[in-house]
Amino acid sequence: MIAVLQWTTLAVCAIVAIARIPSALRGENRSIFGVFVLSTVAVLLSIDVSYQTIDGWLGSHNYANLLLRFVVYGAVLLAGYRIAKAFDACRSIQLITGPVGKAVLAVIGIATVVLFLLADTAGSATGLSGLALRSPDNAALITWYSAAGRLYPAFVAACILPATYLAIGRRLPRAVRAGALLLTVAFAAMASGFFYPLIPTQANYLRAVINYTAIMCLALGLALVWISSLMAKRRNVRRP
Amino acid sequence: MPLPAKAFQLWLHGVAPTASTADICRISGIKRTTLAQQLVRGKVAETTLVSISRALKRSPLEDLAWFESYSELSGAKAPTPAELVSQIATMDLLRAVISRSSPAYGGYGDAGSALTPELSPAPHATSVRNWVDAIDDGELRHRVSAATGVAPQNYSAQLTANRLSPELAVATARAAGVGFTGGLVATGLLTEREAGWAPDARQLALDALSDGDLTALAGERLQSLGKTLRRQEHEHEQTKKIWENLG
Numbered sequence A: 001m002i003a004v005l006q007w008t009t010l011a012v013c014a015i016v017a018i019a020r021i022p023s024a025l026r027g028e029n030r031s032i033f034g035v036f037v038l039s040t041v042a043v044l045l046s047i048d049v050s051y052q053t054i055d056g057w058l059g060s061h062n063y064a065n066l067l068l069r070f071v072v073y074g075a076v077l078l079a080g081y082r083i084a085k086a087f088d089a090c091r092s093i094q095l096i097t098g099p100v101g102k103a104v105l106a107v108i109g110i111a112t113v114v115l116f117l118l119a120d121t122a123g124s125a126t127g128l129s130g131l132a133l134r135s136p137d138n139a140a141l142i143t144w145y146s147a148a149g150r151l152y153p154a155f156v157a158a159c160i161l162p163a164t165y166l167a168i169g170r171r172l173p174r175a176v177r178a179g180a181l182l183l184t185v186a187f188a189a190m191a192s193g194f195f196y197p198l199i200p201t202q203a204n205y206l207r208a209v210i211n212y213t214a215i216m217c218l219a220l221g222l223a224l225v226w227i228s229s230l231m232a233k234r235r236n237v238r239r240p
Numbered sequence B: 001m002p003l004p005a006k007a008f009q010l011w012l013h014g015v016a017p018t019a020s021t022a023d024i025c026r027i028s029g030i031k032r033t034t035l036a037q038q039l040v041r042g043k044v045a046e047t048t049l050v051s052i053s054r055a056l057k058r059s060p061l062e063d064l065a066w067f068e069s070y071s072e073l074s075g076a077k078a079p080t081p082a083e084l085v086s087q088i089a090t091m092d093l094l095r096a097v098i099s100r101s102s103p104a105y106g107g108y109g110d111a112g113s114a115l116t117p118e119l120s121p122a123p124h125a126t127s128v129r130n131w132v133d134a135i136d137d138g139e140l141r142h143r144v145s146a147a148t149g150v151a152p153q154n155y156s157a158q159l160t161a162n163r164l165s166p167e168l169a170v171a172t173a174r175a176a177g178v179g180f181t182g183g184l185v186a187t188g189l190l191t192e193r194e195a196g197w198a199p200d201a202r203q204l205a206l207d208a209l210s211d212g213d214l215t216a217l218a219g220e221r222l223q224s225l226g227k228t229l230r231r232q233e234h235e236h237e238q239t240k241k242i243w244e245n246l247g
Helices: A002-019 A021-025 A030-044 A048-057 A063-086 A090-097 A099-118 A136-168 A174-198 A205-238 B005-015 B021-028 B032-041 B046-055 B060-065 B068-073 B081-086 B090-100 B109-115 B127-135 B140-148 B152-160 B166-176 B181-186 B201-208 B211-246
Strands: none
Touching: A002 A021, A002 A030, A002 A205, A021 A030, A030 A048, A030 A063, A030 A205, A048 A063, A063 A090, A063 A099, A063 A136, A063 A205, A063 B211, A090 A099, A090 A136, A099 A136, A136 A174, A174 A205, A174 B211, A205 B211, B005 B032, B005 B046, B021 B032, B021 B046, B032 B046, B046 B060, B060 B068, B060 B181, B068 B166, B081 B127, B081 B181, B081 B201, B090 B211, B127 B140, B127 B152, B127 B166, B127 B181, B140 B152, B140 B166, B166 B181
16 A cells, blocks of 8 residues: 555656656746655655665665655755745745744754764665664663654645645635645645654555655645646637 | 426417427427427426427417416516616616717717617526516515425525526515516516517616616626636635635
8 A cells, every 4th residue: 555655756756757848848837846856855765675675786785775864854845945935934934944944944954964873774675674673872862862863844734734725715716726725735744754753664655645744745736826827828829 | 386288288289289298399499308308297387388389380388388387477567667777687787877978988878778788688607596586575586485385495595597487486576576578588488579578568667767876787797707706716725725625
């Protein structure tokens, strides 16, 4: 089940990224193209087969996982900033790019690197599974490292969630409102990263479902808004 | 409620006993699939009946009145002057204001009304809301909502969209105690002529307005038009911003 979700998400992100290459070459909204490329890379880095390969190149010390964290931070920051700007959410932009947002990013970024370097991470393990069992110290370090990795997306998502939620009910073209709904689902899923420790270990698959739902909805929501803008452009060209 | 399919078929058999469904659809311009679907669902839209009635060169008003839910339409009261004026487009009202002004401003002075160009036919872009406003005593929306069970916000949404189901239009007229044709003309179901209005009824009602009343009414209309346009521009700006950032 999870594998289907993973590969579908990868396909969606990759297809949209490829579809946006021409417009990115023309210089239109390269940051959104960047979001799709980063999302594709992030999914690649969370699928077992591709993770093992990439981590192999990087020396099998799970640096690929560290890379994944920063790819996710980058994607979330780019997407969050662009979406907040699109939906005219000044307060969200201020929170994300202002002093608070910079401090949060800096603290989480440093914590991610430090915790990773302190932990024993030898031997490729997708999602760092099993590394926590090596010693109690390692277990604590890995737990905090994962928590830091969820915290930044959750922070950005919580900042934008009100803006996209309000947009669903506004008088906007239907496709845009549907896109806002998908983005709201995506950000709600990301924001729920705060509460992962509450999920019992037996229900671990839930975390994967939530993660991939978030990426999938983000990609689909952005794609929907993009397609609606293309259709509007075409209509405008045809009219005069 | 739309017309029951059984009664509709009975009516159709009565008015065009020899015509096949295909014939009816051809002369009335209704898609065969549309009619078939409405018959299967057991509910025929009033617009369907009106189209067929028109095609058969009958009176849509009388044909509607043949059905039980619209029986009140027979012997309908004439529209009030306020209803008639509500069915004049905002731009026509403004034109009347200018026509009545002194020649220095492009008008004809006191003879203005007689020289004003002919009014554009009803309904206009805000017909429905203007009609309801014209017959509203302040409590009308509550009474309609109580009588029909339609939530006030849904009713308002229909008015804003310049739409009102024929059933609600009749219910509104009933709640306001006015004739039933006003709402049917305002929603565009019937033309003025089909509703039995005199060809110059609206013009006469307009001429009867004093300069003060006409100017105040035109001002109100202009103000709400301005609000609508502003809102549309704002929504357009928002959409543009979204597309610029995410497109």
